[in-house]
Amino acid sequence: MPSLSHVHLFRRISLFLSLMLVMIYFMEPVSKANAAANDEERQETYEQLKSGKRIWTDKAYVKPEQPTVYLTFDDGPSKLTDRVLDILREEGVLATFFMLGEQVETYPEKVRQAVKDGHAIGNHTYNHKYNELYSSVATFWKQIEQTEQALDEAADVRTKLVxxxxxxxxxxxxxxxxxxxxxxxxxxxxxxxxxxxKRVGVPASEIIQTVKNGPFGDEVILLMHDGTGHEQTVKALPDIIRLFKAKGYAFAPLSPQVKPVHFSAGKIKWNRSVGQALHNKLSAEAGEQRLVFEEWNAEQEQGSTQQEAGGLQVQGPAEEVWSVQEQQVLKGTAFEGNNRNVGNQSMPFAPLEIILGSGKLLFEPGKYRMIDGHNLVPVRNLIEAMGGHAEWREGQHTAAVHYGSRVIEYDFSHHEMRVNQGGKQTVYHLPQMELRDGTVYVPLRKTVELLGSHIVSYGVDKDNGRMQVEVALTGGYAFTYGF
Known part of the structure; x- marks a missing residue:
């Protein structure tokens, strides 16, 4: 005869198994419904793309504080690249090199030198052959992957620039x-x-005159080449740099924070099509590539060396809000960017104080994050300090933020953000958000704006060694929260 304890154990196991069967019974229709919804969404996306509609993920770009020129060089590296790097070094400016994979494999040492000098590296496909690249989007995608691998092997570089x-x-x-x-x-x-x-052997004088004709906007992305046969470009480069210096332009390499220039669609020159099966395949590969970037970011964060000065840890390029001069004030030493970090991920170097009406929210270094040039803060702390509340929906793998009439849902299962207000829902696919160690991090500026408030100013509290952000709240919500 079994003991009483064995009977209880048997009953508990039976109850557990019964509960599991019930859960499976009810979850199966939900899973099927989610799968059907995903299929419907993919089909809708496909039809929109087929009609010519461009679909973008939600992103935030940073406008420079002064007119800025981005010097860009295509088709290298080549034997000419060393001289281009020498001139840039002599003039004290940074640029961007859009490199071909086959050239990277031929001149890997030139890639490493460009990275060492602090320049940005971009992907210009593998072989530059139009009839291959534009006859099929699958071929273009494959060449991007080939060049990505070549850059990684040559200089341990991954780039988001194409x-x-x-x-x-x-x-x-x-x-x-x-x-x-x-x-x-x-x-x-x-x-x-x-x-x-525009033709073989364009003389340096003509190149300089063409650049002089502009147009000169607040942000100039200048196309040049450092590939074979462009000796005249190298000859013209010093005068081009001095031209922009005389006009008061700052020089900077491109980054994911720079709003890209996109040409109008125009009539497509190539006879091609994308079927539903290919669309599904490339969509999945694109999602895998995004995960590669995220994993690379994490590896760079763990493996990179951090500088310490004045009790503050510093790494990576300047965050969008803070000028180099402000960072120097905070840490009391020269600031050096590290352009090798994908997405410009860096460790916070100073406490972040957010002023919310009469209240304040303080994040010490390590309690918030800096990714892609933006401050990411714990959403629960932020929303509660603003007077709203947040909840975690475990079954849906979603964080929900409630603020006045607005509800923002951060869905980590589908990697999307949904903004609900007045019966209307706006969906942002692949938004900037992170779930790390049980904490949901969201971009400060974007979240504040989505909640109907706005950032009034940025600054530095030199006395306390803090970065400061002042937020104008709607609805009079505010209370002090700190740790």
Missing amino acids: RAPGGTFGNFDAFYYYYLDQAGFEVHDWNVDSGDS
Whole structure:
């Protein structure tokens, strides 16, 4: 005869198994419904792309405080790249090199030197052959992957910057943009063409005059080339740099925070099509690529060396809000950017104080994050300090934020954000958000704006060694929260 304890154990096991069967019974229809909804969404996306509509993930870009020129060089590296790097070093400016995979494999040491000098690296496909790249989006995607691998092997580099050979006009359709965007890449055309490739051997004087003709906007993305046969571009480069210096421009490398220039669609020159099966395949690969970027970011964060000065840890390039001068005030030493970190991920170097009406919210370094040039803060702390509340829906793997009439849902199962207000829902696919160690991190500026408030100012509290952000709240919500 079994003991009483064995009977209880048997009953507990039976109850557990019964509960599991009940859960499976009720969850199966939900899973099927979710799968059907996902299929319907994919079909809708496909139809929109097929009609020519461009679909973008939600992103935030940073406008520079002064007119800025982004010098870009295509088709390298080549034997000319060393001289270009020498000139840039002599003039004290940084640039962006959109490199071909086959050239990277030929001149890996030049890639490493460009990275060492602090320049940005971009992906310019593998072989630059238009008839291959634009006859099929699958071929274009494959060449992006080939060049990504070549850069990784040559200089341990991954880049989110992409430039289409010949530019996107007449070459890209909505599908090309969509897969690259979903993967986390930024496609950059240009708004000033130096004219150095309109024919063989364009003289330096003509290149300089073409650049002088502008147009000169607040942000100039200048197209040049450092590939074989562009000796005249190298000759013209010092005068071009001095031209922009005389006009008061700052120089900077491109980054994911720079709003890209995209040409208009134009009539597509190529006879091609994308079927539903290929769309599903490339969409999945784009999602895998985004995960690669995220994993790379995590590895860089764990493995990178941090500088310490004045009790503050510093790493990576300046966050969008803080000027280099402000960072120098905070940490009391020269600031050096590390352009090798994908997405410009860096460790916070100072406490972050958010002023919310009469209240304040303080985050010490390590309690908030800096990714892609933006402050990411714990959403629960932020929303409660603003006077709202947040909840975690475990079964849905979703954080829900309630603030006045607004509800924001951060869905980590589908990697999307849903903003609900007045019966209307807006969905942002692949938004900037993180779930790390049980804490949901969201971008400060974007979240504040989605909640109907706005940021009034940024600054530095030199006495306390803090970065400060002042938020104007709607509805008079505010109370003090700190740790």
